[in-house]
Amino acid sequence: MESSGPLPPPPPPCAPPLPGCGGSPTVIFNSGLAEGSLKLFSVKIKKPIQTKFRMPVFNWVALKPSQINGTVFNDIDDEKILQELNVEEFEEMFKTKAQGPALDVTLSRHKAPQKGPNRVSLLESNRAKNLAITLRKAGQGPEHICRAIQTFDMRTVRVDFVECLMRFIPTEGEVKMLRQYERDRKPVEALSDEDRFMLQFSRIERLTQRMSIITFMGNFQDNIQMLTPQLHAIIAASVSIKSSQKLKKILEIILALGNYMNSSKRGAVYGFKLQSLDLLLETKTTDRKLTLLHYIANVVREKYPGVALFYNELHYVEKAAAVSLENVVADVKECQRGMELTWREYSMHGHNPLLKDFISKHETRLQKLQEDARIAQDAFEDGVKHFGESSKTMPPSVFFPVFVRFIKAYRLAEEENEQRRRQEQALMEKLELEEQQQEQEEPKSPSNRPKQRQQESLITELRRRQGGKDSRHVYEGKDGAIEDIITGRHQNSIARISVNHRNDKQKQNSKNKQLFFCPNSICDVQ
Template identity: 45%
Template sequence: MEKPVDDIRKSHWQKILYSLLILAFQILLICVLLFILFLVQISAYLDNVFDVAALMDDSETKTAALEKVADLELEVEHAHRRIAQMEHESAAQIMALERALMEARSERDQLVEGRRLAEEQAETLRRQSAVFRASLAEQSSTVTDGHFPRESSSSGISSCSGSSAGGSETPPMPPPPPPLPPVTSAPVVAPPPPPPPCPPPGGAPPPPPPPGLMPSPIGAMTIKREIQTKNRLPTLNWAAMRPNQVRGTVFCELDDGHVFNRIDFDDFEEKFKMPGPPSKDVNDSLTSLPSKRFKKSDLISLLEHDRLRNIAISKRKIGLATEDIAKAIHSLDLRQIPLETVELLMKVVPTDVESKKYRKYLEERKDVNALTEEDRLLLELNKISNLTGKLTILHFMGNFNENVNFIAPQIEMLRAASESIRRSTKLKGVLEVVLAFGNYVNSAKRGPAYGFKLQSLDSLSDLKTADKKSTLINYIADTIKTKLSELMDFDTELKHIDRAATISLDNLISDVAELERGMEAVRKENCSRTEGVLHDFLVASEERLRNLQARLHEARAQFRETAEYFGECSRTSDPTTFFSYFVRFVKAFKRMMNFQKCQAQSRKNWLHYFKKI
């Protein structure tokens, strides 16, 4: 009986040992898993560790690079300003030279015309003198022989009797003069020519001029005839002007009638014709840059971190002590404080919130030396009365000459462009051609037009031929080249229209008004001062500003007159829009000329090649 009991005990212990072994294995597995998780946490912890020293070095390197970039950008900006100023000065000199050249050419033309008239008068006088000398010599020879020419005396008597009104008896002829001395080789002095005979006192008025030659009243427009085309043509969508709108514009001086005799409109119809018979349709119609990370200091600051960094960068660029800065601002003397420093100070002017903080800090009688250098700078600036106004005056005085040199050439360019485009005779001829083609296309449908708006020049490229290979502007350019070659270089008479197309008259007026406001601020500040810095500036600059205002007024009036002359509204017209019409038209015309030139050169090269073959 004992043996089975021992076996049972042995089996029971084996089960216990097996269970313990399984538990030990599970504990080991749990320890391994916990170790792995612990390693993961250690790795994550090590990954989150920052090298503060390396980050500080990177921050300082980045700050230095950003400061260098800011300095380079400032230098580039100044270089651009100098380049723009030099360009404007050169443009002003070029315009002055062109104006002098134009005046010299006009004077030369007047002198040439005067010389031609003088030569014609001299030639006429020489011929009259020769005829008179011959007549005098003949009469002298006749008188020497004791005979008088009957024909001349009878003709003289008849002319005198014809000029009398009542037909009364003529007085007897005076006795003949004594015989003249014989004619010698000495020159005969011709007496002055007799005055022309007076008109009969009671005669009838002169007959009226023949039909068609009656002078038109002033301002009257010739009635244009409708043009009946042989084929149906497309419609040119232009803005036609009524006769009452044309009065006083350039179109009063244009006559497209004589252009019809020089243009082959049969070829034009052949290229632009549309399928179907011709119809008459009346119903057709610098931000703030991150700066250096400073080491922790015992000094306190009332500024935010980014604001503190920006002021620190600006203070290093200024390079002046706080007391010197305040003294220079009080004196308003640009010799003590550079313009670049003024521009930097305008960026660091204390805000209202910062001013309240500094006033409260002073009211609490806290130690000023406990503040950072940047805070002390703003604290000192906050003590200056009317700080923003004084910095604005300094900035205005420092930039006055540059602003005047920037505005004045634009005014001169506007005046020169307005004057050249109004005086251009060849441009008027080109507009006559455009008016003739437009009337030829639209006359049968919309009636003849007496003029057109300048925006219609853009629509010349929209009207295409029947084969869609060419446009009306191309055909006009080809016609001018073949029939009216004297108008080919009309663009040479249009001076500075490309630059004038970039000028905004409103901006010019606003800029000059801004200069006047700045000058008024200088005058007010000068009234409360005894030193002569502002007075010297006013003496040197007020006259320049008045001249600039006068030139702007003249340029504005001249541009408005030019706009009205070309049928545009002077109140709403702007140089950018007005001159852009002509710039685009000239570019399209030149593009067509260059295309035709390339085609001719290509044909010439092919002919030369075939001749070689």
């Protein structure tokens, strides 16, 4: 019989078996090196192993065949090892249907999640591991956990555990995979603990709503205790700042002094932004030793002493400065949505008694919280407008810290002024003591009396200034330091006394010389 066409080419020869591999076929791989340095290596193709029993899955991450070149795996023969082991005993110990009594001994240390790698796992490995850690914290089996979630039993599952479990609400892909596993009638016992939990977890109706309700109810008391003081701080600070008459007087003094300084150059103004209060520390006297705020504090102390403690009228300002009103209002709205969700679940799905009890106890408290939030927003809005500001550009986190900084700087200026007054008082006492010692050492004569009266007048003047009746002149002078004024006048006074004393001695010596050279026995020197 003649051929109808050319004969096919003969098949290529098979690669020779590797040493120690018997007659198993091999496959040749490219090592993946750069062009020009091509290097081939062969890997034995392993036959699939048929087990007598269903074995669990070991969730490792395998190396690709092209990745083992140059590694330790390139020189081992695991098939030979299997020939040396009793694989029947291995199967008997690890088959999925024999897990119960065989592994109870290992569970005495409460390491149940370690069974996962020995079972079939449908979940992603990291997600399964994190779920195992979370379930370990519960101390309950999957059935108890799922039943508690269905019945809103927060005595069985704590709210912090439920919050952690919220991260493991089954995704659409996971639900599809679990349902397919059930449709295939595969044994549930073959699944890992995490997969079996996820299977029951995914069967709970309205799972996301139930979990949200549980976290809302479990955190409601803490939210009330956290949000209420913040709202009250905003209310108290806003109302007190707006209604403080002493603060108003302080601002009037600042406006007056500022206009006095600027009117000739920039013209008078009728108000200023609150951030201008920070500039009081930057405006200094000529000698750079005092700020405008130091001067204002002295003016208040001397002229308006009843206003000096204006900061005692401003309540909860520091606490209000730490509040984000926007976030607090958002949390209040979140509580409102939680209560609405709880109401809907109660009215539409079974009238659960736990939900009814929670609603009856806490609905009024939520209404009070909502009312506080509304009052806080209105009070803050009024307070900001009271100072010519806008709540859009100056939220509580900006508005209240302005007053916190001003109060702190004002009180520090008061302390520094008081310290300066104490130093002046100590210097005055030292001057008086020196004057007293000088009076005791020098002879009293009519020529010294005018100088003594001048020193007494100086001390009297300094006492008057120390009393605070004219503090503006206390800090004036060539260098602005009261010490230099006192020291200079004191030294001039001593110098004049010393000169007069030397003149008196010279006159007395002249008289003695005239008596000594008189030729007569008795000289009458006029």
